[in-house]
Amino acid sequence: MKDDPPETTRRNLLWKSVVAGTGLGLLATALAWARSLSPKVLYEPPTKRRIGPPGRFPEGRTFLSEERIFVLRQGNAYRAISAVCTHLGCTVGEADGGGYHCPCHGSFFSETGTNEAGPAPRPLPWLPLTVTGGALVVDLEGEVGPDHRLEVAVEGKPQ
Ligand code: FES
Known part of the structure; x- marks a missing residue:
């Protein structure tokens, strides 16, 4: 044992x-x-941004620094163009006499966004605009043609 x-x-x-x-x-x-x-998950800001009611934008060009876009209003027609230079991503500004100028390396874009001078390889993209809940919404990742316009009635509804 x-x-x-x-x-x-x-x-x-x-x-x-x-x-x-x-x-x-x-x-x-x-x-x-x-x-x-x-x-x-990598949380990134949404690419669709509410930028405010149509009445917020006066006639002509309005620069939105947070979205880095220009909103162009002509009566009830709205358009949006990116202000991100297609060369290396600097923010373009309004050029004297129209168009857009990049301060980093001197690219120049026409009123339609076409790259006309400097190292920028592509035009500035036009961005789709929609109306949701009475506010303009821009899609920062989308792209439309330079003739795209959003017609908005006075009370903020698309026509
Ligand atoms: S970043 Fe605009 S020209 Fe280089």
């Missing part, structure tokens, strides 16, 4: 290792599940 303890010890050791292995497995599974509750 005194010779039995080594076998008992081996059995106990085996049992303890099974319990420890199972415990570690369950712990790893629980940690993986807990991590899955917080998704790895």
